[in-house]
Amino acid sequence: MTATDPTPLASDDDWWRAAVVYQVYVRSFADSDGDGVGDLGGIRQRLPYLRDLGVDALWLTPFYTSPQIDAGYDVADYRDVDPLFGDLADFDAMITDAHALGLRIIVDLVPNHTSSAHPWFTAALAAGPGSPERERYLFADGRGVDGELPPNDWESIFGGPAWTRLPDGQWYLHLFDPAQPDLNWRHPRVRAEFEDVLRFWLDRGVDGFRIDVAHGMIKAEGLPDVGFSSMTTGRRQSELLGKGRLPYFDQDEVHDIYRAWRPILDSYPGGRMAVAEAWAETPQRLARYIGPDELHQAFSFDFLDATWSADSFRKVIDTALAEATIVGAPTTWVLSNHDRQRHVTRYGDGEVGLRRARAAALLMLALPGSTYLYQGEELGLPEVLDLPDALRQDPAFLRTGESRDGCRVPIPWGGELPPYGFGPQGSELSWLPAPATWRALSVAAQTGTPGSTLELYRAALRVRHTHPALSATAGPVVWQETGPGVLAFRRDADDAALTCVVNLSGAPVRIDGYGRPMVASADLTGQDAGHVLPVDAAAWFERR
Structure with a gap:
């Protein structure tokens, strides 16, 4: 079967360089058939919402045939849709509608391991x-x-x-669950299989791939010991992710795989791309995944890990921008995803966490490069910390007591009672329960409400897409002199400048000389000659 819409959007090969990509956790986004699980039909129904939000592309978590031991990251058939989410006709209809609305589609590829049911x-x-x-x-x-x-x-x-x-x-x-056996990527049949899988989805019109565990496919020859384990030291080997070398991650031979993939991507029109979920012990090793002969991007997880302080954000931003210069590719910024606690909660939860999350969003969206938003962050959703153990489905929970389910609760669309419009009218099913407090955070409750987090994101994305100083060709980050605990940087275009100011100081600060306020995460006081920026707030100022 061939795709109904094999031609991508108008050919802009560099579209990904400044794109805002919205991560759709498929099972938790929108349920079209009332079984309590999100699906491709639900995504299709909600595409206008994403267009109006102002994003450029969607990244879909795995929807392939799977026993769902690890929420679809255990793939049994890479060329078909799991009946839980629909079928290939649903996928084709969804991507056709997405392209018609100007939205590109990135799909998750899981090459390190298959399902034990494969x-x-x-x-x-x-x-x-x-x-x-x-x-x-x-x-x-x-x-x-x-x-x-x-x-x-x-x-x-x-x-x-x-x-x-x-x-x-x-x-x-199995570097993950026993139901996820690792492939031998030194076997030519494995390499040929995934090159064919790439072509299968590219032929159906997908615009890119997010490569799961992109650093993991090659293991050191001889399978040598790490030299310590949690049994002997109390330290888990996973603590070395991004900090040290492991014999099963970031081996040099992994780059041969991507050098074989890049010509395949380049052979299709419209700027088909790939972004790596990769961990490496140094910025230099991470940079090796990116380039004209390998992948287009790699996630910058350091931004996600930054603490709520000016020094921490400044260090992470400077490091990431320096890495981007090394490889000649833009940085990818991310604050939350399906594997990490939502940043509202990481930043303090409650009113404090939400205040900081809104400010962090403006900080991120003003930076050069591409941005990946996690579904629900535009609503200010916190982590759900009190899910009953019996309802948790994360396979890591049974082994470590740690669970990622709290960031995977279906997002609220509207209504007075859970699951807040997640399914069709009258449906009360939801694979994880939403808290009662989410009624006020739903899309319907926030749409058109001045000062809501949803309207803040919509306003910021409108400016990002229209202001010359935030375009892909705008100038670099130019840091401004500020008082302690305040970050301010300017980006310039030919006829305009935009300055982003973030107050992490713990006290209101007076902001002078940056021009007209355009978007702010909290109400400013004062006049054009000078404004007061509240605690844990950010604002964009324009000067023409």
């Missing part, structure tokens, strides 16, 4: 040790007298050992 893995289990079928995964004999010990000390990112033993005595590697 035909390849079931064939490997049936074929037995030493078979060609097992060569497509990472099977190994154990250590110890009878092979009763794992092949090495590697740990799962979800906690516990990264190896599971089979009844025939061999072990298989």
Whole structure:
């Protein structure tokens, strides 16, 4: 079957350089059929909302055929839609409508591992040790007298050992859940398979890929020990992510894969792109994933990890911009995603957290490069911290007690009672329950409400798309002299300048000389000659 809309939007090969991309966590965005789980039909129905919000593209989390052990990141068929979310006809209709509205579609690709239900893995289990079928995964004999010990000390990112033993005595590697066996990317059949998968979705019109665990596909030869484990030191190996070298992440050979993928992307019109979810121990190693012969972008997670202080944000921004200069590609900024606690809660929760989250949004949206928004952040949603354990579905929860479900609660669209319009009229089903406090945070409650977080995002995105000083060709960040705890930077265009000011000082500050206020996360006081910026607030000022 071919795509109904294989041609992308008007060809702007650099569209991704300053794009605002909205992450859709598919199962929690909108439910069209009333089964309590979001789906492709729900996304299609809500596309006008995303257009009106002002985003350029959608990144969809996995919707492929899957047992859903890890919310679709355990893929059993990379070329089909799981019936939970619809079918390929629903996907084609959705992407056709998205393109008609000027929205591009980025899909999640999960190449490090498959589902244990994938035909390849079931064939490997049936074929037995030493078979060609097992060569497509990472099977190994154990250590110890009878092979009763794992092949090495590697740990799962979800906690516990990264190896599971089979009844025939061999072990298989899974850096995540046992239902997610790692592929052997040194096998030519694996590489050929994913090159074909790329073409399958590019032929259907997708505009890009988010590469899950982009740093993970190649493991060090010989599968050497890390040298410490949580069992012996109390420190989990995952603590080294982005800080140190692990034999199962960021191996040099992984770049051969992306050098093979880039010509495929470049062979399609319209600027098809790929963004890496990659962790590396230094900025220099992370930069290697990006370039004219590899991937277009890599997420900058340091911005997400910045603490609420001027020094922390300034350091992270300067570092990220320096990295962008190294590779000649724009930085990607992100404050929240489906794997991390929502930033309203990280910044203090309640009124303080929301105030800071609104200010951080203006800070992020004024920076050069592309921005990735996580669904619901435009509503100011906090993390749901009190989900009953029995309802949590994150596979990491059973192994570590840590759960990502609190940022995955379906977003509220409207109405007085949960699930707040998540499904069709009259539907009361929702795979995770929304709190009663979310009634006031729904799309309907915030639309047209002056000062609401939704209207703040809409206003900021309108300015970002129309103001020359925030365009992809505008000038770089120029830091301004400020008092302690205040960040201010200017960006220039030929006929205008825009200055972003953020008050992280703990006291109101007077802002003089930056021009006319355009957007503010909190009410300013004063006149054009000088304004007072409240605590934990940000504002954009224009001078022409």
